[in-house]
Amino acid sequence: MTEVRVPTLGESVTEATVATWFKKPGDRVEADEMLCELETDKVTVEVPSPAAGTLAEIVANEGDTVGVDALLANISESGEAAAPAAPAAKSEAPAEAPAASGGSSVDVMVPTLGESVTEATVSTWFKKVGDTVAQDEMLCELETDKVSVEVPSPAAGTLTEILFDEGSTVEAGGKLGVIASGDGAAAAAPASAPAAAPAASSSTGKDVEHAPAAKKAMAEAGLSADQVQGSGRDGRIMKEDVAKAAAAAAAATSAAPAPAAAPRGPVNADDASREERVKMTRLRQTIARRLKDAQNTAAMLTTYNEVDMTEVMAIRNQYKDAFEKKHGVRMGFMSFFTKACVHALKEVPEVNAEIDGNEVVYKNYVHMGIAAGTPQGLVVPVLRDVDQKSFAEIEKEIGEKGRRARDGKLSMAEMQGGSFTISNGGVYGSLMSSPILNPPQSGILGMHKIQDRPMAINGKVEIRPMMYLALSYDHRIVDGKGAVTFLVRVKEALEDPRRLLMDI
Incomplete structure (x- = not known):
């Protein structure tokens, strides 16, 4: 038992x-x-x-x-x-076919996708039915809201069955395909190909029992089941689905639709023939939803300042070779900005806090999110406890997380729990922008391009390397005075980095 x-x-x-x-x-x-x-x-x-x-x-x-x-x-x-x-x-009978042909079969399963992630989209199959595969060879790639997950072959043999084609949605722990080994592997491939149809349809026509918490939430919100799009197994409605539907209904009745939400106007046949429609990836859909949620939820405001990068650049030029020789990592600007933000957050802790219901949660730690652009879209890996780390430790972790972000290797846990975020649009040439909050955080710092500009220094005009800084903040928790003070402290720490050593 x-x-x-x-x-x-x-x-x-x-x-x-x-x-x-x-x-x-x-x-x-x-x-x-x-x-x-x-x-x-x-x-x-x-x-x-x-x-x-x-x-x-x-x-x-x-x-x-x-x-x-x-x-x-x-x-x-x-x-x-x-x-x-x-x-x-019905869905289990085909799995036994390879064994009847004298070989053994191994199921290819959807791996663990991360905390609270229950489904993914099959983005690419690297193999097709009938291909020979080696153990641990990559079979396909799955895409979740945040990361790409490669699925290796659990055994050597022949891929005899693919249950879900590219673009299909699969659940965590579900079966993707079958690997057959032994003399009957090749013969099993044609017989197993039609099995995908009954597997895909085995859940249709089934009475779906919605989650108890979802039923209660629907009753409280005055919604019926046909007004909520279920994201659970077999279309089952979950509690979070009801919350999304209620928020959408409230937004629809409280404001006129934004221009972006309006239906597309008529397009002539010549233009339509030269257009291409591509379904948004799950990552892009999630980015769009979270950014819009941030605008709808927070009382977002942005304040600006500028910083003279002369001293930081001088320190970097003086010590970059010795720094890299000792620590094995190049000295960049991000560690200076991270340390400067930690310094400012000590004085203005509400920028490092968040709202939970009718309470403010002040955090006695700094988990810094560093926004990174990838070919798949924007991700925000989190560096934990940066207030306790050295310049070298911060630079090493930024480099390592950045590489893994570009390769789609970050786990969900590595992108959760941030308390403040830095976004560097300057690497793309941005001179000025207003970053959008990363909920539920209350502040995000936007860095921009360093550009030589004439500045009045002690009554004389000098050319200085200047950068515009932007702090977007949630005005529900951060007052204007606190936001301006935070940005001034960041500016002071960067223009005179000795302040970071003296903690003043």
Whole structure:
């Protein structure tokens, strides 16, 4: 008998509600097949079967509250009598075909996608049905809201089945395809190809039980199920889906639609023939949604200043060779700006805080988000506890996170938990801009291009390397005085870096 227990639910989360059981006692289950779905305050967690066998007993029913590591069910591994029922499970029967041909088969599964990420889009298949693959060779690439995930082959053999084509949405823990090894591998490929159709349609026509918390939220918001787009399994409506629908309804009634939301006007046939339509990636959709949410939620305002980069550039030129020789990393400007922001946040802590309901959460740490442009879009890796790190440690981590961001190798955990963000538009030549907040943060600093300009210095005109700085902030929590003070402290620290040593 194998026990099915509640997995780890996340930091500080100790209990969950059993939302839906996908199996009932007596059903045959395979290893890693989804048994049930748990719902916490923030995320939905799917519980896979730890072993193949028969679901003998369900201990925690739908609607029950369970703690971490609590017993959910028992699986009988000796219940071989249930094997004849396997053909009734339409999506499972094709998986046995390669074995009948004298070879063995291995399922290609969707890997863990990150905390609170339940689905991804198949962006690219590097192999096609019938191709021979080596163990750990890359089969396909998945794209989530933030990162790209490569799926390696779990075994050497022949790719005999692809269940989801490029552009399809897959769930965490779901099956992507089948690898067959042995003499019957090649013969199994044609037989397994049609299996994708029943697998894709096996969930259609099914009565979907929406999450209990979602039902309650819909009742409170006065919404019906047909007004909410479900993002859970089989279109199941989750609590966060209701929140999005309610926010969209409120925005629609409180303001006129923005020009960007208006339907596209008529296009003549000649122009239309020269256009190309490309579906937005999940990352781009998420960027668009989060940026618009920031504008709709925060009372966002931007204040500007300029900084003379003479002293920072002089220090960099004087010590860059010795710095790189000792620490193995080049000295850039980002470590100076990071340290200057840490210095300013000590004096103006509300810029490092966030609003939670009717409370302000002040953070006695600085987790710095560094916005980075990638071929896939903008991502913001987070450097944790930068207030405790040296210039060299900051430069090393910025370089390492930047490379992994460009390669799409960042995990979700590495892009969560930031308390303040720096965005450097200067690397693209931007002279002035107003950065948008990264919710739920209350401040973001925009750096820009360093440009020589004539400045009045002690009654004389001198040419100095100047940079415009922009601080966007949430006026609900940060007053104008605090925002200006923060930007002035950053300016002072950069124009006289000795202040950082003296902490003044």
